[in-house]
Amino acid sequence: MKKHVMSAISKLTLGVLLFMSVAAGTQAATVNPGDKIAEVKYIGTSDDAVLFNVSVDNPTGSKFSIIVLDGEGDQIFQEIYSDKKFDKKFRLPKSEKNKLTFVIRNFKTADVRQTFEINTKYIEDVVVTKL
DSSP states (O other), X not given: OHHHHHHHHHHHHHHHHHHHHHHHHHHHTSOOTXXXXXXXXXXXXXXXXXXXXXXEEOTTOOOEEXXXXXXXXXXXXXXXXXXXXXXXXXXXXXXXXXEEEEEEEESSSTTOEEEEEEEOOOOOOOOOOOO
């Protein structure tokens, strides 16, 4: 009888330890507010637009939004996505306002939010050659 009780206690202890290690591993996989989940890269310009590449690492596939604001805080773009590996090129119109802001917010963890402020200044080069 004593062997059966000791065996049951050891199995219960092993099960509790296994459960706690799985729960701790799951908790470590969540995104912390300080983690870098997104990246915005400048690609270049065309005659009437400025080009950026936005990539978001979203391993859980939860919903997130991308909002683009101009220099005065007016919204230029907003969309909601749930891609696990998001990678998209943005073609935004050039304007006299010298600032663009990308705001990326995760809906699952509302406190996880990244903001990218980009100061823009367009210079047109003119070359004059003598014939």
